Amino acid sequence: MPASEPLERRQLRHALRALTSRIKNSQVLEFYQNTAKAYDIDILLMELGQSKSRPIFFIPCPASLLLTPSDAYEEEGREFHDFDAFHPDDKSPMTCAYWLTGFVLGYAYACLRGAGHEELYKLGERCIDDTPFKGLHQFQSPEWVTRWAIQVAEGSQTRIKAFTYHNMNGTDNKILRGEVMVVLRLMIAQLRRVRYIEQLTAPVKLTDTLGPS
Numbered sequence: 001m002p003a004s005e006p007l008e009r010r011q012l013r014h015a016l017r018a019l020t021s022r023i024k025n026s027q028v029l030e031f032y033q034n035t036a037k038a039y040d041i042d043i044l045l046m047e048l049g050q051s052k053s054r055p056i057f058f059i060p061c062p063a064s065l066l067l068t069p070s071d072a073y074e075e076e077g078r079e080f081h082d083f084d085a086f087h088p089d090d091k092s093p094m095t096c097a098y099w100l101t102g103f104v105l106g107y108a109y110a111c112l113r114g115a116g117h118e119e120l121y122k123l124g125e126r127c128i129d130d131t132p133f134k135g136l137h138q139f140q141s142p143e144w145v146t147r148w149a150i151q152v153a154e155g156s157q158t159r160i161k162a163f164t165y166h167n168m169n170g171t172d173n174k175i176l177r178g179e180v181m182v183v184l185r186l187m188i189a190q191l192r193r194v195r196y197i198e199q200l201t202a203p204v205k206l207t208d209t210l211g212p213s
Contacts, residue, residue: 003194003197005197008200009200012200013188013191013192016187016191019184020184020185020188023039023184029168029176030168030174030175031176031180032173032174033173041175041180043173043175045172057159057201057203057205058159058161058203058205061111065111065112066111067107067110067111093167094145094165094167097167098145098165100165100209101148101163101164101165101209102147104163104207104209105147105148128146128148128149132188132192132193133149133185134185134189136162136164136185136186138178138181142166142167142168142177142178143166143167143178144164144165144166144178144179144181144182145164145165146162146163146164146182147163147164148162148163149161149162149163151190156199157199158191158199158201158203159203159204160186160190160202160203160204161205161207162182162186162204162206163206163208163209164178164179164182164209165208165209166179166208166209166210169210170208170210176208176210179206179208182204183204186202187202187204190202
């Protein structure tokens with residue numbers, strides 16, 4: 001017998017879809033702490049260390065899992081190229097952000113592999129653009145692209161991490177339209193799944209590479 005979705009959860013999904021449509025149809029490109037409240041969005045500054053006032057959905061990666069970059073690592077084809085090394089035709093903000101994001105993801109995978117945990121990466125990876133993970137890119141200005149997402153392979157926890165890149169600059173006291181849209185769509189996608197029928201939260205950890213500076 002199919003699981004019955006609680007009313008509170010259906011109302012939450014409806015509210016998320018309505019907010020996504022409202023932002024999509026608006027001309028707002030960035031949200032500050034004061035202006036975001038008009039969209040029922042709270043922007044809270046990051047607290048270093050363990051917060052006593054907020055729930056914790058993600059924990060820091062143990063330092064023991066982090067590899068020290070070495071010549072051997074670079075020989076595998078993951079060496080870091082600085083801006084001057086790029087061909088003039090490949091120096092657009094989005095191209096540079098693409099390569100930087102790829103370098104960070106390659107390093108993260110190397111750390112998992114070195115710790116013997118690469119199977120978690122493979123099992124948890126989600127294919128961007130596959131249902132239900134739709135609408136995570138925008139290719140006209142302002143541009144943003146979601147390159148990769150990963151979640152826990154099994155169980156009932158909705159946590160998901162994603163890597164995106166933008167052609168807009170960001171600051172500590174604002175979030176960009178694309179960041180909000182990606183987070184909302186990932187939340188909606190997670191809450192559509194029967195696997196998470198009992199969950200009323202869908203935490204998203206978004207790592208965003210910003211340009212053009």
